[in-house]
Amino acid sequence: MRQHYTAIIAKSLQARHRRERGLKYLGLISILFGFAFLLILLGNIASNGLSALWQSHIQLEVTVPADAVLDEHGAISEDMVFETNWNGIVQKSLRTEFPDAKGMRARRAVGKLVSANAGFWLKEKILANPELLDSPQKFWFKTSDEVDQYIKGHMDISVPESDRRLSDQQLAWADTLVEQGLLERHFNTTFFTQADSREPESAGILGAVVGSAMAMLVTLVLALPLAVMSAIYLEYFAKPGRMTDFIEVNINNLAAVPSIVFGLLGLTVFLNFFNMPRSAPLVGGMVLSLMTLPTIIIAARASIRAVPPSIRDAALGLGASKMQAALDHVLPMAMPGILTGTIIGMAQALGESAPLLMIGMVAFVVDVPAAITDPATALPVQIYIWSDSAERAFYEKASLAILFLVAFLILMNMAAVLLRRRFERHH
Amino acid sequence: MQNKMTARNVEVHYGDKMALDGINLDIPQHQILALIGASGCGKSTFLRCLNRMNDEISGCRVSGEIFLDDENIYAPKIDPVLVRARIGMVFQKPNPFPKSIFDNIAFGPRINRITESEAELRDIVHYALERVGMMDEVKDRLQESATGLSGGQQQRICIARALAIAPEVLLMDEPCSALDPIATTRIEELLEVLSSDYTIVIVTHSMHQAARISQRSAFFHLGELIEVGATDKIFTKPDDQRTENYITGRFG
Numbered sequence: 001m002r003q004h005y006t007a008i009i010a011k012s013l014q015a016r017h018r019r020e021r022g023l024k025y026l027g028l029i030s031i032l033f034g035f036a037f038l039l040i041l042l043g044n045i046a047s048n049g050l051s052a053l054w055q056s057h058i059q060l061e062v063t064v065p066a067d068a069v070l071d072e073h074g075a076i077s078e079d080m081v082f083e084t085n086w087n088g089i090v091q092k093s094l095r096t097e098f099p100d101a102k103g104m105r106a107r108r109a110v111g112k113l114v115s116a117n118a119g120f121w122l123k124e125k126i127l128a129n130p131e132l133l134d135s136p137q138k139f140w141f142k143t144s145d146e147v148d149q150y151i152k153g154h155m156d157i158s159v160p161e162s163d164r165r166l167s168d169q170q171l172a173w174a175d176t177l178v179e180q181g182l183l184e185r186h187f188n189t190t191f192f193t194q195a196d197s198r199e200p201e202s203a204g205i206l207g208a209v210v211g212s213a214m215a216m217l218v219t220l221v222l223a224l225p226l227a228v229m230s231a232i233y234l235e236y237f238a239k240p241g242r243m244t245d246f247i248e249v250n251i252n253n254l255a256a257v258p259s260i261v262f263g264l265l266g267l268t269v270f271l272n273f274f275n276m277p278r279s280a281p282l283v284g285g286m287v288l289s290l291m292t293l294p295t296i297i298i299a300a301r302a303s304i305r306a307v308p309p310s311i312r313d314a315a316l317g318l319g320a321s322k323m324q325a326a327l328d329h330v331l332p333m334a335m336p337g338i339l340t341g342t343i344i345g346m347a348q349a350l351g352e353s354a355p356l357l358m359i360g361m362v363a364f365v366v367d368v369p370a371a372i373t374d375p376a377t378a379l380p381v382q383i384y385i386w387s388d389s390a391e392r393a394f395y396e397k398a399s400l401a402i403l404f405l406v407a408f409l410i411l412m413n414m415a416a417v418l419l420r421r422r423f424e425r426h427h
Numbered sequence: 428m429q430n431k432m433t434a435r436n437v438e439v440h441y442g443d444k445m446a447l448d449g450i451n452l453d454i455p456q457h458q459i460l461a462l463i464g465a466s467g468c469g470k471s472t473f474l475r476c477l478n479r480m481n482d483e484i485s486g487c488r489v490s491g492e493i494f495l496d497d498e499n500i501y502a503p504k505i506d507p508v509l510v511r512a513r514i515g516m517v518f519q520k521p522n523p524f525p526k527s528i529f530d531n532i533a534f535g536p537r538i539n540r541i542t543e544s545e546a547e548l549r550d551i552v553h554y555a556l557e558r559v560g561m562m563d564e565v566k567d568r569l570q571e572s573a574t575g576l577s578g579g580q581q582q583r584i585c586i587a588r589a590l591a592i593a594p595e596v597l598l599m600d601e602p603c604s605a606l607d608p609i610a611t612t613r614i615e616e617l618l619e620v621l622s623s624d625y626t627i628v629i630v631t632h633s634m635h636q637a638a639r640i641s642q643r644s645a646f647f648h649l650g651e652l653i654e655v656g657a658t659d660k661i662f663t664k665p666d667d668q669r670t671e672n673y674i675t676g677r678f679g
């Protein structure tokens with residue numbers, strides 16, 4: 001009689017279990033590594049960017065004379081508003097805080113403490129509230145970005161004075177204001193309500209966010225239906241043959257094309273040939289939809305193929321046309337996969353800047369776009385513009401914008417997961 | 428006995444591979460015809476020829492003629508979608524749509540625009556459920572998902588779904604192979620009742636099932652139709668040695 005193999009199997013089992021444990025730990029370690037890098041990256045960006053949520057303000061008492069705004073009949077006169085030196089009013093008030101600053105240079109140095117846009121802000125405030133005219137009013141004015149960075153501790157004061165953006169005297173003035181309680185950090189609402197600006201303290205991401213949202217909407221509206229119809233066609237209608245193979249190969253090629261090439265295409269076709277508006281989210285969305293199309297088509301084909309053929313057979317067997325079988329039964333069951341692919345494609349598109357640079361969405365735009373044909377930037381392009389600026393304050397804002405972009409992407413990916421779960425529960 | 432369908436010189440290729448070779452077969456009206464034979468001999472392929480489901484399989488080529496009444500369903504002017512509406516099909520694995528019981532059965536009438544009125548649609552669904560003897564079982568949960576039913580119930584829903592568009596012929600491909608014996612018995616009883624109104628072609632790998640329910644049997648072997656005749660005769664004194672071998676379990 002042959003011996004049993006139990007002993008041999010048991011022995012080999014030990015070795016197999018050992019190997020399995022080894023692989024398990026290896027996998028765990030690589031995941032931890034990935035997480036650690038992600039945390040370091042995000043932590044670094046956060047430590048650079050979160051301070052942009054606050055902005056230093058100086059409290060000043062100003063009196064705006066009525067004749068700065070009103071004509072002899074007491075009505076607001078645009079001419080007079082235009083003639084008024086609003087910055088001068090702010091500067092005058094600021095100089096009363098530092099009476100010992102004499103001479104042209106010292107006075108100009110004092111003026112550098114507040115934002116160059118302080119006068120503009122004051123004008124808007126007064127026009128909205130004319131009752132504040134002719135009486136002393138206390139306002140919080142934004143500091144210049146240099147003072148703001150100094151207050152936040154982002155300025156290296158060990159650097160020789162001549163290489164710094166603020167002199168020792170200016171730093172001392174700022175310190176005095178802080179001691180007097182006249183210089184405070186307030187929440188930076190501007191960052192969320194404004195578009196780009198030359199002055200970092202007046203710059204916000206709203207313009208870029210709206211630009212991105214518009215471009216994404218255009219991308220979704222164009223790419224999703226096109227991709228789904230292409231996928232259905234390729235799966236159910238295309239006769240296998242050279243033509244279909246050719247199309248299939250080229251869809252995969254399209255997915256591998258560097259994104260800047262799509263930008264070039266957008267530039268030559270949409271802008272130069274069709275004369276569509278430059279810097280517009282409409283064109284940006286069109287370019288991004290070309291880029292996203294293959295991703296969605298590939299995902300849609302995979303999910304259509306994953307639908308059990310028995311469901312399609314059932315529909316066809318009841319006299320459904322191919323289109324009815326596809327739309328009524330296959331598509332709903334493939335939808336979670338298609339939407340997941342769509343969201344992933346959209347997330348890629350959202351983070352894309354190169355093709356948008358090519359079609360001019362890199363312009364300096366100070367207005368929040370109101371229509372998809374208005375000039376606009378997009379979030380990643382705004383980040384690119386800001387991180388390329390000389391001012392430290394823009395760098396801080398770029399970091400905060402990156403945090404927002406990442407948060408957006410995480411949200412989108414979570415939506416993809418949740419969506420898939422919900423559909424899975426339904427079926 | 429009048430023939431509901433007739434196959435003449437039906438030949439099927441999958442790519443270069445021949446799956447059926449010159450099949451000639453008559454399908455009498457209001458009877459049950461059983462297709463028997465070892466796995467891979469082409470029973471399902473032949474069944475799919477009868478309602479042009481093979482059109483949907485890429486690489487599958489069908490030649491020859493198949494008549495439904497006096498009309499060749501492979502004639503160029505024939506719309507295969509219409510053929511499939513006239514000839515119902517029930518598959519091996521129950522395949523209800525992931526929808527409510529009602530919507531499953533109403534699907535055929537809806538897409539074929541059989542009626543505009545909701546009341547009439549409800550009548551059709553109820554009638555179909557009556558025919559498969561399920562009205563009492565499910566009348567309180569018509570809006571519940573059909574995928575929550577047992578396998579046997581699902582298969583009867585699939586039969587009801589096919590009956591809802593009043594087909595002339597019912598094709599069934601091993602409809603009981605995924606079911607337990609009790610559910611199988613219920614379906615067999617159901618088929619006997621239905622055979623007075625419908626022409627039924629059923630593929631089965633169970634000799635007993637063929638013997639119990641069919642009036643005629645056709646034995647396929649390696650893509651050829653070897654023998655067809657009254658079920659009694661096929662199972663007791665077949666003409667062909669290969670049939671006898673199969674019946675007595677010497678292969679397959």
Ligand SMILES: Nc1ncnc2c1ncn2[C@@H]1O[C@H](COP(=O)(O)OP(=O)(O)O)[C@@H](O)[C@H]1O
Pocket residue numbers: 441446464465466467468469470471472473484
């Ligand atoms: N979709 C298909 N593509 C290629 N070959 C197929 C396909 N379906 C069936 N065949 C082949 O055709 C032959 C008959 O298959 P089938 O009709 O399924 O047999 P049965 O139903 O009798 O088991 C088998 O050899 C099988 O491999």
Ligand SMILES: [Mg+2]
Pocket residue numbers: 470471472600
């Ligand atoms: Mg089969």
